[in-house]
Amino acid sequence: MTSDSAATNITWHDGHVTREERTQLLKQKGLTIWFTGLSASGKSTVASALEQHLLHKGVNAYRLDGDNIRFGLNKNLGFSPEDRTENIRRIAE
Template identity: 55%
Template sequence: MTENRQKADNIVWHEGKVSKDDRRKLNKHTSAVLWFTGLSGSGKSTLAVEVERELNRRNIRTYILDGDNIRHGLNKGLGFSQEDRSENIRRIGEVSKLFVDAGIMTLTAFISPYQKERNLVRGLLEKQEFIEIYVKCSLEEAEKRDPKGLYKKARNGEIKNFTGLDAPYEPPDHPDLIVETDQLSIKDSVKQVIEFLERKGYISS
Protein backbone atom coordinates (compact mmCIF):
# COMPACT_ATOMS: atom_id res chain seq x y z
CA MET A 1 0.00 0.00 0.00
CA THR A 2 2.86 2.37 0.87
CA GLU A 3 4.56 1.69 -2.45
CA ASN A 4 1.35 2.49 -4.32
CA ARG A 5 0.90 5.71 -2.34
CA GLN A 6 4.47 6.75 -3.23
CA LYS A 7 3.86 6.08 -6.91
CA ALA A 8 0.69 8.19 -6.84
CA ASP A 9 2.39 11.04 -4.97
CA ASN A 10 5.44 11.25 -7.22
CA ILE A 11 3.93 11.80 -10.63
CA VAL A 12 3.83 15.08 -12.54
CA TRP A 13 1.66 15.96 -15.55
CA HIS A 14 3.86 16.53 -18.61
CA GLU A 15 2.51 19.17 -20.96
CA GLY A 16 2.85 18.76 -24.72
CA LYS A 17 3.09 21.51 -27.33
CA VAL A 18 0.06 20.49 -29.38
CA SER A 19 -3.23 21.54 -27.78
CA LYS A 20 -6.77 20.23 -28.05
CA ASP A 21 -7.63 23.27 -30.16
CA ASP A 22 -4.69 22.51 -32.47
CA ARG A 23 -6.03 19.00 -33.02
CA ARG A 24 -9.55 20.28 -33.62
CA LYS A 25 -8.27 22.75 -36.20
CA LEU A 26 -6.38 19.95 -37.94
CA ASN A 27 -9.53 17.81 -37.95
CA LYS A 28 -11.69 20.77 -39.02
CA HIS A 29 -14.35 19.97 -36.41
CA THR A 30 -14.89 20.08 -32.67
CA SER A 31 -14.81 17.09 -30.32
CA ALA A 32 -17.19 15.87 -27.65
CA VAL A 33 -18.61 12.74 -26.03
CA LEU A 34 -22.00 11.46 -27.12
CA TRP A 35 -22.91 9.40 -24.06
CA PHE A 36 -25.70 6.94 -24.96
CA THR A 37 -27.32 5.56 -21.80
CA GLY A 38 -30.30 3.25 -21.42
CA LEU A 39 -31.47 -0.25 -20.58
CA SER A 40 -29.97 -3.35 -22.14
CA GLY A 41 -31.81 -3.84 -25.42
CA SER A 42 -32.80 -0.18 -25.73
CA GLY A 43 -30.72 0.22 -28.89
CA LYS A 44 -27.71 2.18 -27.60
CA SER A 45 -25.06 0.32 -29.59
CA THR A 46 -27.18 0.15 -32.75
CA LEU A 47 -27.84 3.89 -32.58
CA ALA A 48 -24.20 4.74 -31.85
CA VAL A 49 -23.03 2.66 -34.82
CA GLU A 50 -25.45 4.34 -37.22
CA VAL A 51 -24.71 7.84 -35.91
CA GLU A 52 -20.99 7.18 -36.29
CA ARG A 53 -21.52 6.06 -39.88
CA GLU A 54 -23.35 9.31 -40.67
CA LEU A 55 -20.66 11.41 -38.99
CA ASN A 56 -17.95 9.54 -40.88
CA ARG A 57 -19.82 10.23 -44.11
CA ARG A 58 -19.48 13.91 -43.22
CA ASN A 59 -15.69 13.57 -42.81
CA ILE A 60 -15.81 13.78 -39.02
CA ARG A 61 -13.25 11.72 -37.13
CA THR A 62 -15.02 9.41 -34.69
CA TYR A 63 -14.59 6.44 -32.39
CA ILE A 64 -17.08 4.23 -30.55
CA LEU A 65 -16.48 2.94 -27.04
CA ASP A 66 -19.03 0.14 -26.59
CA GLY A 67 -19.82 -1.47 -23.24
CA ASP A 68 -19.36 -5.09 -24.31
CA ASN A 69 -16.30 -4.36 -26.44
CA ILE A 70 -14.52 -2.53 -23.63
CA ARG A 71 -15.10 -5.48 -21.29
CA HIS A 72 -13.13 -7.67 -23.71
CA GLY A 73 -10.00 -5.65 -22.96
CA LEU A 74 -9.60 -2.56 -20.80
CA ASN A 75 -12.29 -3.59 -18.30
CA LYS A 76 -11.92 -7.34 -18.70
CA GLY A 77 -11.48 -7.95 -14.98
CA LEU A 78 -14.57 -6.07 -13.82
CA GLY A 79 -17.85 -7.70 -12.83
CA PHE A 80 -21.33 -6.23 -12.47
CA SER A 81 -21.50 -5.27 -8.80
CA GLN A 82 -22.26 -1.62 -8.10
CA GLU A 83 -18.59 -1.06 -7.24
CA ASP A 84 -17.38 -2.65 -10.48
CA ARG A 85 -19.97 -0.81 -12.54
CA SER A 86 -18.78 2.46 -11.05
CA GLU A 87 -15.14 1.64 -11.83
CA ASN A 88 -16.17 0.61 -15.34
CA ILE A 89 -17.73 4.02 -15.95
CA ARG A 90 -14.87 5.90 -14.28
CA ARG A 91 -12.35 4.27 -16.61
CA ILE A 92 -14.48 4.95 -19.67
CA GLY A 93 -14.84 8.55 -18.58
CA GLU A 94 -11.08 8.95 -18.45
CA VAL A 95 -10.63 7.28 -21.84
CA SER A 96 -13.38 9.45 -23.32
CA LYS A 97 -11.61 12.54 -22.02
CA LEU A 98 -8.44 11.47 -23.83
CA PHE A 99 -10.34 10.97 -27.09
CA VAL A 100 -11.91 14.42 -26.78
CA ASP A 101 -8.45 15.87 -26.15
CA ALA A 102 -7.35 14.10 -29.35
CA GLY A 103 -10.03 16.05 -31.23
CA ILE A 104 -12.27 13.05 -31.91
CA MET A 105 -16.06 12.87 -31.71
CA THR A 106 -16.47 9.98 -29.27
CA LEU A 107 -19.59 7.85 -28.99
CA THR A 108 -20.05 5.70 -25.91
CA ALA A 109 -22.75 3.05 -25.51
CA PHE A 110 -23.04 1.95 -21.88
CA ILE A 111 -26.02 1.15 -19.69
CA SER A 112 -24.34 3.40 -17.07
CA PRO A 113 -27.30 2.99 -14.70
CA TYR A 114 -26.37 5.52 -12.01
CA GLN A 115 -26.77 9.28 -12.36
CA LYS A 116 -23.85 9.82 -9.98
CA GLU A 117 -21.42 8.04 -12.32
CA ARG A 118 -22.71 9.86 -15.40
CA ASN A 119 -22.31 13.16 -13.57
CA LEU A 120 -18.76 12.13 -12.65
CA VAL A 121 -17.92 11.73 -16.34
CA ARG A 122 -19.55 15.04 -17.19
CA GLY A 123 -17.37 16.64 -14.53
CA LEU A 124 -14.20 15.35 -16.22
CA LEU A 125 -14.93 17.32 -19.36
CA GLU A 126 -15.33 20.96 -20.22
CA LYS A 127 -18.78 22.49 -20.56
CA GLN A 128 -20.56 21.33 -23.73
CA GLU A 129 -18.13 18.43 -24.25
CA PHE A 130 -20.46 15.87 -22.62
CA ILE A 131 -23.73 15.15 -24.41
CA GLU A 132 -25.96 12.84 -22.37
CA ILE A 133 -28.33 10.99 -24.70
CA TYR A 134 -31.06 8.99 -22.99
CA VAL A 135 -31.96 6.07 -25.24
CA LYS A 136 -35.43 5.67 -23.81
CA CYS A 137 -37.16 2.34 -24.17
CA SER A 138 -39.69 0.64 -21.93
CA LEU A 139 -38.52 -2.39 -19.97
CA GLU A 140 -41.26 -4.41 -21.65
CA GLU A 141 -40.03 -3.56 -25.14
CA ALA A 142 -36.35 -4.05 -24.24
CA GLU A 143 -37.15 -7.45 -22.76
CA LYS A 144 -39.23 -8.35 -25.79
CA ARG A 145 -36.27 -7.57 -28.06
CA ASP A 146 -33.69 -9.25 -25.78
CA PRO A 147 -31.07 -9.36 -28.61
CA LYS A 148 -28.44 -11.10 -26.45
CA GLY A 149 -30.82 -13.33 -24.49
CA LEU A 150 -29.77 -11.61 -21.27
CA TYR A 151 -33.22 -10.91 -19.88
CA LYS A 152 -34.14 -14.56 -20.28
CA LYS A 153 -30.99 -15.62 -18.41
CA ALA A 154 -31.66 -13.04 -15.69
CA ARG A 155 -35.24 -14.25 -15.28
CA ASN A 156 -33.89 -17.80 -14.95
CA GLY A 157 -31.46 -16.73 -12.24
CA GLU A 158 -28.35 -17.23 -14.40
CA ILE A 159 -27.39 -13.54 -14.21
CA LYS A 160 -27.46 -11.57 -10.97
CA ASN A 161 -27.63 -7.78 -10.52
CA PHE A 162 -29.24 -7.31 -13.93
CA THR A 163 -30.20 -3.71 -14.62
CA GLY A 164 -33.93 -3.14 -14.81
CA LEU A 165 -34.77 -6.37 -12.97
CA ASP A 166 -32.84 -6.87 -9.72
CA ALA A 167 -30.56 -3.84 -10.10
CA PRO A 168 -31.78 -0.25 -10.60
CA TYR A 169 -31.56 1.98 -13.63
CA GLU A 170 -31.74 5.70 -12.88
CA PRO A 171 -33.02 7.63 -15.91
CA PRO A 172 -31.09 10.86 -16.54
CA ASP A 173 -32.28 13.85 -14.51
CA HIS A 174 -31.74 16.36 -17.30
CA PRO A 175 -30.47 14.60 -20.45
CA ASP A 176 -29.30 16.75 -23.33
CA LEU A 177 -31.39 14.62 -25.68
CA ILE A 178 -34.01 11.88 -25.34
CA VAL A 179 -34.38 9.38 -28.17
CA GLU A 180 -37.40 7.11 -27.77
CA THR A 181 -36.29 4.01 -29.63
CA ASP A 182 -39.47 2.13 -28.82
CA GLN A 183 -41.36 4.82 -30.75
CA LEU A 184 -38.94 5.71 -33.56
CA SER A 185 -37.27 3.78 -36.36
CA ILE A 186 -33.48 3.61 -36.33
CA LYS A 187 -33.44 6.03 -39.29
CA ASP A 188 -35.51 8.60 -37.42
CA SER A 189 -33.48 8.07 -34.24
CA VAL A 190 -30.25 8.82 -36.10
CA LYS A 191 -31.87 11.86 -37.70
CA GLN A 192 -32.84 13.17 -34.26
CA VAL A 193 -29.25 12.89 -32.98
CA ILE A 194 -27.73 14.46 -36.10
CA GLU A 195 -30.21 17.35 -36.07
CA PHE A 196 -29.40 17.97 -32.39
CA LEU A 197 -25.66 18.14 -33.20
CA GLU A 198 -26.36 20.54 -36.06
CA ARG A 199 -28.69 22.72 -34.00
CA LYS A 200 -26.15 22.99 -31.17
CA GLY A 201 -23.27 23.76 -33.52
CA TYR A 202 -21.23 20.58 -33.01
CA ILE A 203 -21.38 19.81 -36.72
CA SER A 204 -22.37 21.82 -39.79
CA SER A 205 -25.65 21.12 -41.54
Protein backbone atom coordinates in the same frame (compact mmCIF):
# COMPACT_ATOMS: atom_id res chain seq x y z
CA MET B 1 -1.74 18.39 -13.05
CA THR B 2 -2.12 16.86 -9.62
CA SER B 3 -2.25 13.13 -9.15
CA ASP B 4 -4.01 10.87 -6.70
CA SER B 5 -1.68 8.06 -7.74
CA ALA B 6 0.33 6.30 -5.05
CA ALA B 7 3.16 5.83 -7.54
CA THR B 8 6.03 8.30 -7.21
CA ASN B 9 7.97 7.32 -10.34
CA ILE B 10 5.47 8.60 -12.94
CA THR B 11 5.20 12.01 -14.58
CA TRP B 12 2.26 13.60 -16.41
CA HIS B 13 3.19 14.45 -20.02
CA ASP B 14 1.29 17.28 -21.66
CA GLY B 15 0.63 16.94 -25.37
CA HIS B 16 2.27 19.23 -27.89
CA VAL B 17 -0.99 20.03 -29.68
CA THR B 18 -3.37 22.38 -27.90
CA ARG B 19 -7.12 21.96 -28.03
CA GLU B 20 -7.31 25.05 -30.23
CA GLU B 21 -4.68 23.70 -32.65
CA ARG B 22 -6.45 20.33 -32.84
CA THR B 23 -9.77 22.06 -33.56
CA GLN B 24 -8.17 24.13 -36.32
CA LEU B 25 -6.28 21.21 -37.87
CA LEU B 26 -9.26 18.83 -37.86
CA LYS B 27 -11.73 21.60 -38.72
CA GLN B 28 -14.07 20.35 -36.01
CA LYS B 29 -14.40 20.53 -32.23
CA GLY B 30 -14.05 17.46 -30.07
CA LEU B 31 -17.20 16.07 -28.52
CA THR B 32 -18.16 13.06 -26.44
CA ILE B 33 -21.64 11.57 -26.58
CA TRP B 34 -22.61 8.99 -23.95
CA PHE B 35 -25.49 6.67 -24.81
CA THR B 36 -26.95 5.37 -21.56
CA GLY B 37 -29.84 3.05 -20.89
CA LEU B 38 -30.96 -0.44 -20.14
CA SER B 39 -29.17 -3.51 -21.47
CA ALA B 40 -30.28 -4.47 -25.00
CA SER B 41 -32.10 -1.15 -25.47
CA GLY B 42 -30.36 -0.36 -28.78
CA LYS B 43 -27.52 1.88 -27.61
CA SER B 44 -24.86 0.07 -29.66
CA THR B 45 -27.09 0.00 -32.73
CA VAL B 46 -27.75 3.75 -32.56
CA ALA B 47 -24.09 4.53 -31.80
CA SER B 48 -22.88 2.44 -34.75
CA ALA B 49 -25.33 4.11 -37.11
CA LEU B 50 -24.30 7.58 -35.88
CA GLU B 51 -20.61 6.76 -36.26
CA GLN B 52 -21.16 5.56 -39.83
CA HIS B 53 -23.30 8.62 -40.68
CA LEU B 54 -20.70 11.06 -39.31
CA LEU B 55 -17.81 9.36 -41.10
CA HIS B 56 -19.71 9.44 -44.41
CA LYS B 57 -20.25 13.19 -43.83
CA GLY B 58 -16.49 13.65 -43.42
CA VAL B 59 -16.61 14.08 -39.64
CA ASN B 60 -13.91 12.28 -37.68
CA ALA B 61 -15.69 9.92 -35.29
CA TYR B 62 -14.87 6.89 -33.17
CA ARG B 63 -17.21 4.67 -31.16
CA LEU B 64 -16.15 3.02 -27.91
CA ASP B 65 -18.69 0.32 -27.11
CA GLY B 66 -19.11 -0.56 -23.45
CA ASP B 67 -19.33 -4.29 -24.17
CA ASN B 68 -16.07 -4.15 -26.13
CA ILE B 69 -14.33 -2.30 -23.29
CA ARG B 70 -15.30 -5.15 -20.97
CA PHE B 71 -13.30 -7.58 -23.16
CA GLY B 72 -10.08 -5.68 -22.44
CA LEU B 73 -9.59 -2.77 -20.07
CA ASN B 74 -12.48 -3.78 -17.81
CA LYS B 75 -12.45 -7.55 -18.25
CA ASN B 76 -11.98 -8.08 -14.52
CA LEU B 77 -15.20 -6.23 -13.63
CA GLY B 78 -18.65 -7.70 -13.10
CA PHE B 79 -21.99 -5.96 -12.81
CA SER B 80 -22.24 -5.23 -9.09
CA PRO B 81 -22.94 -1.57 -8.25
CA GLU B 82 -19.27 -1.13 -7.29
CA ASP B 83 -18.00 -2.72 -10.51
CA ARG B 84 -20.39 -0.64 -12.62
CA THR B 85 -19.08 2.52 -10.96
CA GLU B 86 -15.48 1.44 -11.57
CA ASN B 87 -16.30 0.58 -15.20
CA ILE B 88 -17.58 4.13 -15.78
CA ARG B 89 -14.66 5.69 -13.91
CA ARG B 90 -12.09 3.85 -16.03
CA ILE B 91 -13.78 4.71 -19.31
CA ALA B 92 -14.18 8.38 -18.34
CA GLU B 93 -10.56 8.70 -17.32
